[in-house]
Amino acid sequence: xxxxxxxxxxxxxxxxxxxxxxxxxxxxxxxxxxxxxxxxxxxxxxxxxxxxxxxxxxxxxxxxxxxxxxxxxxxxxxxxxxxxxxxxxxxxxxxxxxxxxxxxxxxxxxxxxxxxxxxxxxxxxxxxxxxxxxxxxxxxxxxxxxxxxxxxxxxxxxxxxxxxxxxxxxxxxxxxxxxxxxxxxxxxxxxxxxxxxxxxxxxxxxxxxxxx
Numbered sequence: 001x002x003x004x005x006x007x008x009x010x011x012x013x014x015x016x017x018x019x020x021x022x023x024x025x026x027x028x029x030x031x032x033x034x035x036x037x038x039x040x041x042x043x044x045x046x047x048x049x050x051x052x053x054x055x056x057x058x059x060x061x062x063x064x065x066x067x068x069x070x071x072x073x074x075x076x077x078x079x080x081x082x083x084x085x086x087x088x089x090x091x092x093x094x095x096x097x098x099x100x101x102x103x104x105x106x107x108x109x110x111x112x113x114x115x116x117x118x119x120x121x122x123x124x125x126x127x128x129x130x131x132x133x134x135x136x137x138x139x140x141x142x143x144x145x146x147x148x149x150x151x152x153x154x155x156x157x158x159x160x161x162x163x164x165x166x167x168x169x170x171x172x173x174x175x176x177x178x179x180x181x182x183x184x185x186x187x188x189x190x191x192x193x194x195x196x197x198x199x200x201x202x203x204x205x206x207x208x209x210x211x212x
Contacts (some may be wrong), residue, residue: 003200005095006125008136010163010199017164017193018199019182020137022073022144023048023063025171028055033176034066040183042193043067046170047111050075050095053102060102067132069195071109072131080122081186088122092129100142108197109135116167118142135196137167143175152178157185165196 010016019037023030023046037044046063048070053060063070074080075094083091091113096106110131112118118126118134128135139159145151152174156166169175186193 004132005127005138006118006134007130007165007196007200009138012161012163013151015162015189016194016199017162017166017186017191018196019044019166019168020135020196021046021168022071022111023059023103024052024073024077025154025169026173027059027171029173029176030056030059030170032063033170033179034063034068035086036176036179037068037183037193038066040193041179042183042186043069043098043195043198044137045069045071045195045196046111047071047073047109048095048099049073049077049113050098051077052152053098057102060099064103069108069197070099070103071107071111071127071135071196072099073111074113077113079114080125081119085121085125089125089128092125094130096129097129099175106130109133111135114122135165139164139166140179141166141168141175143169143178146174149174149178149181153185155180156182160186160189160191162191163199165199 074091080088
């Protein structure tokens, strides 16, 4: 209640950030990434691709058992903007159904593919599928295109601030290698890495801002 449809960051007056991961890629690297976050006391949000969970269903439980949260990043990670309305809706709804089968819940958050920013149509389709809020970000790591750890850490550290929602990839080697440095930087700044739900939860006064 009270939150905007599109959420790019949380309250700027508290030392919290949300690390949000696109759930796809190498499952062993995904587990390594989760373990590194847990060692640092970080709780994260994984927006999973449905076909990735179909191939690795055990990861749904692994994510939740680690104290993290799981959300919807569409069934096939196709470009929703290139699909007609019924096909785009089905990509969102199919992932929601898969999440419910695996965990009993469709999750609180939806993030469109391939971009973190949803068109008004996609926002409307997400709401119809049960997601009143679309999770965008204010810090894009661009780790999907990076080959060097320093590129990722410099980009994130340069933009990170109170309330940031950071977009990362779960199953990429460069991301797993960068995580200890990113988590150390978060700790050095006195920030706490929490789930997106925890980031957005706040006292009754004040409200989150929308993206852009």
